[in-house]
Amino acid sequence: MANLAEPSSSPSSTSSSNLFNDSSVSTAPPPAAKAGASLEVVSLSKLSSNLERLLVDSEFDCSDAEVVVEGAPVGIHRCILAARSRFFHDLFSRGGGRYRPEGGKPRYQMGELVPCGRVGYEAFINFLSYIYTGKLKPAPQEASVCADPMCAHDACRPAVNFAVELMYASSVFQIPELVSLLQRRLLNFVEKALVEDVIPILLVAFHSHLNQLLGHCMKRVARSYLDNISLEKELPHDVAEEIKLIRHKAQPDEPNSLTVDPVLEKRIRGIHKALDSDDVELVKLLLSESDITLDDANALHYAAAYCDSKVVAELLELGSANVNLKNDRGYTPLHVAAMRKEPAVIVSLLTKGASASETTADGQSAAMICRRLTRAKDYNTKTQQGHESNKDRICIDILEREMRRNPMGGEDSVMLPLLADDLHMKLLYLENRVVFARLFFPTEAKVAMEITQAETTSEFTGHLASRSSSNLREVDLNETPIMQNKRLCSRVDALAKTVELGRCFFPHCSQVLDKFIEEDLPDLLYLQKGTPDEQKIKQRRFCELKEDVQKAFNKDKAASVRSWLSSSSSSSSLKGHTRHSKAVR
Known part of the structure; x- marks a missing residue:
């Protein structure tokens, strides 16, 4: 089949060797009257429209194979693809494809094609x-x-x-x-x-x-x-x-x-190789053996671009790098992290003093960089309750929220509403709160837990902290009271930091959790317990909770859009002047 948008030569004049190359099709007009030529164009246009219905109209779904793209199967018609493409002609001639038991259609994976x-x-x-x-x-x-x-x-x-x-x-x-x-x-x-x-x-x-x-x-x-x-x-x-x-x-x-001095470049590459190996201790050793610094090696920029979020956090803990240092391109580590679009890396940098309002040479903030890299489809897609949020959207929300408030300081963080003095009661409160956060807002909770390393413990194997809180109270005969208290305090500290990060970067989600815990609603998760009337009340309250969760997402979205439009209107003139400078950077 030739290009359907152009008149084709007769089958006898087209050899099988040039069947798949549209440039071989004769473009000379047929020796017919003007009316005849117009009729042929109309016929080809109609044929094109009819074939398109095979793709867009489910009523005409007669596909005989599928290609799986981004997890979604797309129906195809092998005869059409084989006639238009030598690749598909050879692919279908060899057979193959993974068959579905119920339909028998060959299924191909786009990643393999x-x-x-x-x-x-x-x-x-x-x-x-x-x-x-x-x-x-x-x-x-x-x-x-x-x-x-x-x-x-x-x-x-x-x-x-x-x-x-x-x-x-x-x-x-x-x-x-x-x-x-x-x-x-x-x-x-x-x-x-x-x-x-x-x-x-x-x-x-x-x-x-x-x-x-x-x-x-x-x-x-x-x-x-x-x-x-x-x-x-x-x-x-x-x-x-x-x-x-x-x-x-x-x-x-x-x-x-x-251009970099060869000796300096060798040392810089050594630091980068150590970061690639997730070995921050080796980085410390290399720094101690030379007069090079983390800033000389742009180590934070490198880690923000290519390393695991835990490596970034460990590197920041060394306290010897300028978190707002600009490289030769005028980018801070936060700008680089925004290009990577990894929430845990962004939050790590922000908690150590990275400025979300810092701009590149052409006037872009980290939030603007992240928006330019994110498809409108991914940003505007609604997240269903209990499902993972889009990471691109989370990055934008974190950065824009940070620009709307004062930078978070270590001593000025939000205080937790912990009224009980008993350590176990504090721990139980925090365990429950973080577990519920994982149930209702899995992606947001995961980001906060990665930063504080709270996910490395074993208390979260169950759905509720109350199931595992007994493990915290178990007596280890080899553990002294001082050791036990130290272990519990360390756990409380990690969970407290997790909740603080949630309050700072996901405020609406945190408000939902506040209401959930303050009203003693965790029992709602046991919907099958109690009398039939109690179960109905629980189900009704659980539906209300789901609505609150969805409203939290909507509030975050509305706040981010308002903030973005407000900041963009004030910087639109600057962007207009700098548009042409981007191409020469």
Whole structure:
């Protein structure tokens, strides 16, 4: 089947060798009257629309195979894909696919079909639409625009990522005319996007052997302040070395700000390797054996970008790094953490004094960076009670909430409503509160617990702390009263910090938990206990609790939107002046 948007030659004039290359189809108009040509165009357009119904209308679902994308099965028609793509022709000819017992349809995993890149659900649907109809639809807004309402969305990360995903699909599935179209689109992104957003374009160009696009990306990266260590971590070795060579040829005799003394560079790399191994003790040893500092090595920047959140927390505990230090690109560790979008890393930095209001050279705060990297779809999707929240959304909420309040100080943290003096009563209160937080707000609770390392203990194996509180009171004959008291105090301290973090960064969720515990509602979780009337009352109160949980999410969302619109309106003029400066960074 040729491109359905164009008149095709007769079957006898098209050999099997060029069946999958639309450029081989004759474009000469048929020797027919003008009315006949118009009728053919109308017929092809109607055919295109009819085939599209196979994708969009469930009434015409007669698919004979499925491709699983982001966990969702997408129905496909093998005859159409085999006629349009040599890749699918060969794939289906070999058979295979994982069959579903109930339907018998072959099922293919997108990750196995495209091993070198990512093709998301929306991008694959857009690709299929082109395959079926011969027309490339505009990118869906919710999947190709960022969560920044002030952004023009002409070169933000979601727009770039959508085009990159389409390119991976077009290249791997061997649709050359679509590859050519998308390459022109990506070339337009290269000079407009931030340099970190050029990296995914460079990678798809490398994996798809698009030399023209790859050359433009390497020149753009070479002109930027992206350091050599970042190049080596994020790019293939040969590409990173080629970029270094381009930089050297541009200024062969003049060292630039990215040039590092060989001895210093060796020591810096040693610290980074120790961080890669999660060995902060080795980092301390390396620091003691030389005059290099964590700031000299940009160790916090490196850890915020590439290391586990626990390593970041341990590095911060050393107390010898400037948490607001800017690197050569003008980024603080918090800016780097915002690009990574890992809530635990962001909270660790904030608790140690990182400034959420600090901006980059082009006027972006950490919250603005995070919004530009987050799809509108992911930010606006409602989270169901008891399900994990979207991490991108949590990062934005944490950063914007931090900008609205005073930085948290160690002695000025919110006091807990602990009225009982007995240590066991305090512990029971905290255990119950954190367990309920995990039940109602699992992602938010996980972030707070990771920072305080409260998740490393064994008290949370049950659903309620009361089930495990007996373990805390058990007598160990080898444990002295002083040792027991020290153990319990350590546990109380970890849980107290967890609750404090929750109050600071997830206030509405904390208010729901306050009401839940103050009204002695934990018994609601045992809905099957008590008389039938008591069970009905519990069920009614439990439904009310679920409504409170949903309202907490809605309040957080509304507060974040109001705060963002207010701060964005005051900085919109600055962003307008700095838009062109982004391309040359």
